[in-house]
Amino acid sequence: MSYFSIDSIKDRTFDAIVVGSGISGGWAAKELTGKGLRTLVLERGRNVQHVTDYPTTMMRPWEFPHLNQMPKEVKDANPIVSKCYAFNEDAAHFFVKDAEHPYVQEKPFDWIRGYQVGGKSLLWARQTQRWSQFDFEGPARDGFAVEWPINYNEIAPWYSYVEKFAGISGNKDGLPQLPDGEFLPPHEQSCVEKYFGEQMAKHYGGSRPIIIGRCAHLTKPNPIHFQQGRAQCQNRALCQRGCPYGGYFSSNATTIPWAMKSGKMTLKPDSVVHSIIYDEKLAKATGVRVIDAKTKEMTEYFAKIIFVNAAALNTNLILLNSTSHRFPKGLGNDNGLMGKYIAFHNYRTSISGEYEGFLDTTSEGIRPNSSYIPRFRNLLKQETDFLRGYAAGFNASRITFNDRSGMGEELKTSLAEKKYGNWRVGSHMMGETIPKETNFVALDSNLKDPWGIPQLRVSVSYDDNDEKMVKDYHEQLTEMFTKAGFKNIQTHDVPNKAPGLDIHEMGGVRMGKDPKTSLLNNWNQLHACKNVFVTDGACMTSTATQNPSLTYMALTARAADYAVKQMKAKNL
Ligand SMILES: Cc1cc2nc3c(=O)[nH]c(=O)nc-3n(C[C@H](O)[C@H](O)[C@H](O)COP(=O)(O)OP(=O)(O)OC[C@H]3O[C@@H](n4cnc5c(N)ncnc54)[C@H](O)[C@@H]3O)c2cc1C
Numbered sequence: 001m002s003y004f005s006i007d008s009i010k011d012r013t014f015d016a017i018v019v020g021s022g023i024s025g026g027w028a029a030k031e032l033t034g035k036g037l038r039t040l041v042l043e044r045g046r047n048v049q050h051v052t053d054y055p056t057t058m059m060r061p062w063e064f065p066h067l068n069q070m071p072k073e074v075k076d077a078n079p080i081v082s083k084c085y086a087f088n089e090d091a092a093h094f095f096v097k098d099a100e101h102p103y104v105q106e107k108p109f110d111w112i113r114g115y116q117v118g119g120k121s122l123l124w125a126r127q128t129q130r131w132s133q134f135d136f137e138g139p140a141r142d143g144f145a146v147e148w149p150i151n152y153n154e155i156a157p158w159y160s161y162v163e164k165f166a167g168i169s170g171n172k173d174g175l176p177q178l179p180d181g182e183f184l185p186p187h188e189q190s191c192v193e194k195y196f197g198e199q200m201a202k203h204y205g206g207s208r209p210i211i212i213g214r215c216a217h218l219t220k221p222n223p224i225h226f227q228q229g230r231a232q233c234q235n236r237a238l239c240q241r242g243c244p245y246g247g248y249f250s251s252n253a254t255t256i257p258w259a260m261k262s263g264k265m266t267l268k269p270d271s272v273v274h275s276i277i278y279d280e281k282l283a284k285a286t287g288v289r290v291i292d293a294k295t296k297e298m299t300e301y302f303a304k305i306i307f308v309n310a311a312a313l314n315t316n317l318i319l320l321n322s323t324s325h326r327f328p329k330g331l332g333n334d335n336g337l338m339g340k341y342i343a344f345h346n347y348r349t350s351i352s353g354e355y356e357g358f359l360d361t362t363s364e365g366i367r368p369n370s371s372y373i374p375r376f377r378n379l380l381k382q383e384t385d386f387l388r389g390y391a392a393g394f395n396a397s398r399i400t401f402n403d404r405s406g407m408g409e410e411l412k413t414s415l416a417e418k419k420y421g422n423w424r425v426g427s428h429m430m431g432e433t434i435p436k437e438t439n440f441v442a443l444d445s446n447l448k449d450p451w452g453i454p455q456l457r458v459s460v461s462y463d464d465n466d467e468k469m470v471k472d473y474h475e476q477l478t479e480m481f482t483k484a485g486f487k488n489i490q491t492h493d494v495p496n497k498a499p500g501l502d503i504h505e506m507g508g509v510r511m512g513k514d515p516k517t518s519l520l521n522n523w524n525q526l527h528a529c530k531n532v533f534v535t536d537g538a539c540m541t542s543t544a545t546q547n548p549s550l551t552y553m554a555l556t557a558r559a560a561d562y563a564v565k566q567m568k569a570k571n572l
C-alpha cells in the first residue's frame with residue numbers, strides 16, 4: 001500500500017472522482033472541473049493523447065503490412081473482438097484483445113471493449129440521435145421493465161447543451177419520434193438515398209421518412225469547436241484511427257483536453273478501479289480502491305462525490321464488487337436487482353438490393369455517415385405482435401469493378417479503368433430489445449481477472465420479441481425496397497449470432513422512481529448512497545432504437561450539474 005502519512009491521504013483526496021475516461025466519463029470530467037471541482041479521473045487503460053497517440057492516422061493503404069486486414073493468427077487468437085467490423089490493422093490497438101481481459105460467457109455474448117484514455121470514443125461510428133417522448137414513455141405505456149423517472153422535456157435542454165459542444169451534424173426533419181437538435185450542416189444524401197425517400201413519401205404518406213444520419217462530425221465548426229483545438233472534418237472516413245483534425249467528437253479531442261485546461265483535473269491512466277469504499281458511520285461513499293495496472297499495487301483515493309462511468313457492464317462489475325457490511329450484495333443493491341435487466345440493441349440482420357436507375361451518376365467521394373430510417377413501427381399505436389420497434393441504417397452507392405479478362409496490354413488497361421455497375425442499396429436493422437430480469441450479469445464466485453477482481457459472468461440472450469422483430473423488418477424492408485423498384489433483394493440473418501456486437505449494452509443499474517424496483521433516482525444517484533452517480537449505459541431503464549451515446553452525454557452533464565449544486569448546498 002502506498003499511503004504512509006496524513007499528507008499522503010491529502011494528496012489522494014479530491015472533490016470528485018470519475019471512474020473511466022470514455023464518452024460519459026469525459027463529460028463528467030469536463031462538467032465537474034468546469035464547475036471548479038478538483039477531479040480525479042481514473043482510467044484502467046493506457047494514456048492516449050490526441051494526435052500524438054494515433055499511430056496509423058496518416059498511413060496509406062500500402063503502408064499496412066497486411067493491407068489493413070487482420071492476419072489469420074490474430075483472428076484465431078481473438079475470436080470475439082475479430083467479429084467487430086472495425087477490428088482491422090489500422091485500429092486494432094484501440095480494442096481489448098480476448099485473452100487480456102477474460103470474462104465468463106454463461107450464454108454467448110460478444111463483449112467489445114476499448115480500455116484506454118478515451119475508451120470507445122475513439123472507435124465509435126458517431127451516430128447521435130436524441131430520444132423522443134415515445135421512448136421515455138415506452139416501458140410505462142407498453143408494460144415492460146419499469147417506468148422512467150424522467151421525460152423528454154427534462155432532458156431536452158441537456159441534449160442541446162452537449163450537442164453544441166460536441167458538434168452534431170444533421171438536418172431538421174421535424175419528426176416527433178426523433179426530435180431535432182442543435183445541428184451543424186447535414187451531410188448530403190446520395191441521389192438514390194434521396195430517391196428512396198421520395199418513393200417512401202409517395203407510398204407511405206410521410207410515415208416512413210429516410211433522413212441523413214445525425215452524427216458527431218464538425219461539418220462546419222463553430223467558435224467553441226475551434227477553442228477546443230478542433231477543425232473541420234475532411235471527410236476522410238478513417239475515424240477509427242483517431243482523427244488528427246478532431247473532426248469528430250471523441251473524449252480525447254474534446255472533453256478530456258477541455259477538462260485538463262481547467263487545471264482542476266488529475267488524470268491517472270493504468271488505474272484499475274477495484275471497488276468503491278463505503279463508510280458505514282458516515283453512510284456514504286468516501287472513495288475508491290484502485291489497483292495499479294502494471295504493479296498491481298492497491299491504493300485508495302478519496303472524494304465527496306463519485307461518478308461511475310466505466311461503460312455499462314464494467315460499472316455493474318465495480319458496483320457489485322463494492323461490498324460492505326451495509327451492502328453485502330453490492331453498493332446500493334438493497335433490492336438485489338443490480339446486474340439484472342441488461343438490454344442491448346439487435347443489429348443482427350440486414351437487407352440488400354440493387355437499383356438500375358441513375359446510371360449516369362456516380363457516388364464518388366467519401367462521407368463518414370449514411371442515411372437513417374427512424375422507427376416507424378408501433379409508434380402511435382401497437383400494430384404488431386411484438387413490443388417496440390426498430391430503426392435502420394440505409395446506404396446507396398454505385399457498384400464498381402474492374403474487367404479482369406484479356407491479356408497483356410489489354411488486361412493492364414482494363415485493370416486501370418474502374419467500371420460502374422448498378423447502385424447497391426443496403427440497410428441494417430437497429431432493434432430495441434426489452435430489458436428482462438433473466439438477462440443479467442453477475443460476479444463469478446471463483447474466477448478472477450489478472451488484477452484479482454472477480455470476472456464478470458454474462459448471461460444475456462435474444463428472445464421471442466427479437467425474433468418477431470427480425471421477421472417484421474425483413475417483411476417491411478422487402479416491401480419498401482420492392483415499392484422503390486429495387487431488384488435482387490436479399491435478406492441476411494445470422495440466427496445463431498450472439499448478442500453484443502452492436503456494442504450498445506445497457507442496464508443493470510437502472511433509473512426509476514421507486515427504490516424497490518430501481519437502483520438510481522431521476523438524478524442518476526444511487527437511491528441508497530446519494531454521493532455515487534452512474535451516468536453511463538448501466539443507468540438505462542430501457543434502450544429505445546437510437547444509438548445511445550448522446551443520451552449518456554446529456555444524462556452525465558445533467559447529473560454533474562445537479563451533483564455540484566447538491567454538494568454546494570451541503571446535501572452530499
Ligand atoms: C465500433 C463501434 C461503433 C460504435 N458506434 C456507435 C455509434 O454510432 N453511436 C453510439 O451512440 N455509440 C456507438 N458505439 C458505442 C459507444 O462507443 C459507447 O456507447 C460509448 O463509448 C459508451 O460510453 P461509456 O463512457 O459508457 O464507455 P467507454 O467509452 O467504453 O468508456 C469506459 C471507460 O472506462 C474504463 N474502465 C472500465 N473499467 C474500469 C475500471 N475498473 N477502472 C477504471 N477504468 C475503467 C475503460 O477503459 C474505458 O476507457 C460504438 C462502439 C464501437 C466500438
Ligand code: SF4
Nearest residue numbers: 233234236237243247
Ligand atoms: S472523416 Fe472527418 S472525423 Fe473522420 S477521420 Fe476524416 S476528417 Fe477526421
